[in-house]
Amino acid sequence: MTPSEGARAGTGRELEMLDSLLALGGLVLLRDSVEWEGRSLLKALVKKSALCGEQVHILGCEVSEEEFREGFDSDINNRLVYHDFFRDPLNWSKTEEAFPGGPLGALRAMCKRTDPVPVTIALDSPSWLLLRLPCTTLCQALHAVSHQDSCPGDSSSVGKVTVLGLLHEELHGPGPVGALSSLAQTEVTLGGTMGQALAHILCRRPRQRPTDQTQWFSILPDFSLDLQEGPSVESQPYSDPHIPPVDPTTHLTFNLHLSKKEREARDSLILPFQFSSEKQQALLRPRPGQATSHIFYEPDAYDDLDQEDPDDDLDI
Amino acid sequence: MAAAATCGSVAASTGSAVATASKNNVTSFQRRGRRASGTNDSGPRLVSITGTRPSVRNGQLLVSTGLPALDQLLGGGLAVGTVLLIEEDKYNIYSPLLFKYFLAEGIVNGHTLLVASAKEDPANILQELPAPLLDDKCKKEFDEDVYNHKTPESNIKMKIAWRYQLLPKMEQIGPVSSSRFGHYYDASKRMPQELIEASNWHGFFLPEKISSTLKVEPCSLTPGYTKLLQFIQNIIYEEGFDGSNPQKKQRNILRIGIQNLGSPLWGDDICCAENGGNSHSLTKFLYVLRGLLRTSLSACIITMPTHLIQNKAIIARVTTLSDIVVGLESFIGSERETNPLYKDYHGLIHIRQIPRLNNLICDESDVKDLAFKLKRKLFTIERLHLPPDLSDTVSRSSKMDLAESAKRLGPGCGMMAGGKKHLDF
Numbered sequence: 001m002t003p004s005e006g007a008r009a010g011t012g013r014e015l016e017m018l019d020s021l022l023a024l025g026g027l028v029l030l031r032d033s034v035e036w037e038g039r040s041l042l043k044a045l046v047k048k049s050a051l052c053g054e055q056v057h058i059l060g061c062e063v064s065e066e067e068f069r070e071g072f073d074s075d076i077n078n079r080l081v082y083h084d085f086f087r088d089p090l091n092w093s094k095t096e097e098a099f100p101g102g103p104l105g106a107l108r109a110m111c112k113r114t115d116p117v118p119v120t121i122a123l124d125s126p127s128w129l130l131l132r133l134p135c136t137t138l139c140q141a142l143h144a145v146s147h148q149d150s151c152p153g154d155s156s157s158v159g160k161v162t163v164l165g166l167l168h169e170e171l172h173g174p175g176p177v178g179a180l181s182s183l184a185q186t187e188v189t190l191g192g193t194m195g196q197a198l199a200h201i202l203c204r205r206p207r208q209r210p211t212d213q214t215q216w217f218s219i220l221p222d223f224s225l226d227l228q229e230g231p232s233v234e235s236q237p238y239s240d241p242h243i244p245p246v247d248p249t250t251h252l253t254f255n256l257h258l259s260k261k262e263r264e265a266r267d268s269l270i271l272p273f274q275f276s277s278e279k280q281q282a283l284l285r286p287r288p289g290q291a292t293s294h295i296f297y298e299p300d301a302y303d304d305l306d307q308e309d310p311d312d313d314l315d316i
Numbered sequence: 317m318a319a320a321a322t323c324g325s326v327a328a329s330t331g332s333a334v335a336t337a338s339k340n341n342v343t344s345f346q347r348r349g350r351r352a353s354g355t356n357d358s359g360p361r362l363v364s365i366t367g368t369r370p371s372v373r374n375g376q377l378l379v380s381t382g383l384p385a386l387d388q389l390l391g392g393g394l395a396v397g398t399v400l401l402i403e404e405d406k407y408n409i410y411s412p413l414l415f416k417y418f419l420a421e422g423i424v425n426g427h428t429l430l431v432a433s434a435k436e437d438p439a440n441i442l443q444e445l446p447a448p449l450l451d452d453k454c455k456k457e458f459d460e461d462v463y464n465h466k467t468p469e470s471n472i473k474m475k476i477a478w479r480y481q482l483l484p485k486m487e488q489i490g491p492v493s494s495s496r497f498g499h500y501y502d503a504s505k506r507m508p509q510e511l512i513e514a515s516n517w518h519g520f521f522l523p524e525k526i527s528s529t530l531k532v533e534p535c536s537l538t539p540g541y542t543k544l545l546q547f548i549q550n551i552i553y554e555e556g557f558d559g560s561n562p563q564k565k566q567r568n569i570l571r572i573g574i575q576n577l578g579s580p581l582w583g584d585d586i587c588c589a590e591n592g593g594n595s596h597s598l599t600k601f602l603y604v605l606r607g608l609l610r611t612s613l614s615a616c617i618i619t620m621p622t623h624l625i626q627n628k629a630i631i632a633r634v635t636t637l638s639d640i641v642v643g644l645e646s647f648i649g650s651e652r653e654t655n656p657l658y659k660d661y662h663g664l665i666h667i668r669q670i671p672r673l674n675n676l677i678c679d680e681s682d683v684k685d686l687a688f689k690l691k692r693k694l695f696t697i698e699r700l701h702l703p704p705d706l707s708d709t710v711s712r713s714s715k716m717d718l719a720e721s722a723k724r725l726g727p728g729c730g731m732m733a734g735g736k737k738h739l740d741f
Contacts, residue, residue, distance in 0.1 A: 175588040210409075
């Protein structure tokens with residue numbers, strides 16, 4: 001999907017990008033950094049899922065509930081089920097509505113659901129969890145949640161689960177980031193140049209080659225997506241105008257191309273070391289005798305015609 | 317194990333031959349008859365298990381890996397009692413294929429399977445095995461595959477170098493003789509359900525076997541690994557693969573397949589941290605596993621995501637603890653994808669280690685540059701041919717690219733292409 005001049009065909013293309021991110025299900029990992037933040041893209045995806053009628057659960061750990069809900073209109077806000085782990089992460093106030101076991105317990109509880117309704121879980125963020133839990137526990141929990149529906153035997157009794165996670169790349173070493181990427185079905189890495197945000201989208205479908213796309217985009221204040229062309233490329237690829245390309249097949253002293261007649265003549269040529277039937281006949285034919293071969297020799301002035309062996313006078 | 321049995325029977329027969337010669341005084345070569353055996357069984361002395369054959373070098377019992385091309389590269393096959401470790405490619409597309417070929421070969425030969433995974437349910441893995449190609453359809457399938465691949469120039473028979481036409485190609489395309497050791501599989505079709513149900517298999521799916529609240533003591537095996545080892549040990553003991561159940565007449569091979577060992581889903585953190593608390597867990601597991609395998613009639617295939625392991629010393633230890641190590645490197649996403657040198661292939665295959673079992677030398681093949689390609693139905697492994705060196709008039713930059721890429725290949729080909737300077741002779 002390359003950004004083309006028809007990027008003003010706005011809503012159609014916008015839906016394509018968000019749809020492609022949400023279509024596969026499973027774990028969608030958004031990797032952001034300090035310069036290119038990903039929470040607005042996360043909120044855009046949450047809004048899209050809510051508008052599609054899915055059940056949306058938010059596990060908020062990094063920002064407060066008010067800050068997360070800011071910018072959504074009331075219709076969407078009513079559809080979001082928010083689990084707040086920011087205000088009281090260690091559950092000191094012992095209220096009943098908090099999940100026992102923290103965000104991990106909430107994730108594990110969602111493994112056990114049995115509704116046919118598709119569910120989107122927005123995890124904000126796995127970075128917060130990685131700093132407090134062992135990486136293996138988080139990977140196992142995420143895998144269990146995002147793969148509930150992958151049994152071919154069951155008839156879709158459990159709806160599709162999509163887990164959106166916002167990972168801050170710069171907080172972790174290559175190990176945890178690599179481990180989470182290998183679990184993700186879709187991975188979006190945010191970058192950009194000169195004020196324009198760019199998303200590298202890598203989709204791993206099971207047992208197929210991963211597909212790679214890049215998309216320039218920007219997020220509007222109401223969390224809808226605006227797809228764009230990239231910034232104009234000012235530098236031309238470096239080409240050297242002084243040296244014209246040289247054709248090596250001109251001015252040759254030998255013939256590179258054969259005409260049809262020459263090709264036939266070449267094919268019918270018998271090579272010297274091939275044992276063909278003609279050669280066999282030539283060898284088997286009886287020799288006509290010595291008379292056919294003559295050696296003509298003209299002695300030179302310096303030639304020695306003495307037939308004796310010069311080594312005979314050696315006294316051995 | 318099997319080699320010792322051969323020696324024993326040979327010694328017994330020569331003893332009896334000498335005894336009869338001294339009686340008759342005619343000749344010392346006597347036909348070994350039934351009375352020479354001393355027992356009353358009329359069957360052959362050596363019990364032969366289906367799907368195995370002795371190695372031509374030292375009589376070691378071998379099983380096929382499911383890919384006859386890979387069998388050739390490993391010196392005939394995988395020895396019984398050893399571990400084949402496959403280093404996964406980056407996006408884990410081709411290593412599951414090799415895993416499934418191994419299991420499919422087990423089903424076709426009637427071996428018992430043990431499939432362990434933390435990612436997928438073993439029942440689902442078995443549903444996706446490739447279908448075996450039977451004799452009568454084989455030739456037709458291969459002919460059409462080979463024909464699509466042929467270029468027009470290869471139709472010209474060689475006139476001057478005609479002796480080279482007699483050399484065998486890298487891969488024996490086509491079905492081998494009817495005493496089947498390696499089978500061919502069609503990757504685009506699934507194995508028929510009745511074959512899977514008729515086979516004897518055991519599955520180990522980690523999320524079912526382990527509760528998540530188990531506490532891990534430091535310096536011990538991860539609980540996932542402990543459970544897996546206990547499971548394997550139970551199966552080997554109960555089904556008599558280590559000879560502990562003497563009532564069992566019919567001996568069989570146990571094929572163990574462990575998928576994604578070392579990934580965080582097994583509870584092991586070597587992929588997440590460089591110096592984690594359990595960094596010896598994987599190496600201990602492999603050590604104990606090798607002990608279990610050496611004392612039973614089993615063969616094991618393990619796929620491991622070594623590209624995720626942070627501590628390179630662990631990779632070296634894991635390589636030493638395994639017997640055969642094969643690495644897959646796919647070109648997806650790397651700059652090699654656009655390199656014209658590699659345009660026909662999907663990746664490189666590196667044979668990193670071959671064991672020396674009861675031997676002073678190992679059976680390594682002399683071809684070190686191998687590439688694989690997943691065609692629609694077949695997974696083929698071929699020798700990678702370097703293109704001929706180009707003339708001076710071609711621009712220097714493309715020659716440098718080829719030199720860089722050729723540098724990564726083994727020393728077996730083209731020393732001229734090594735290094736940055738391009739020397740022409």
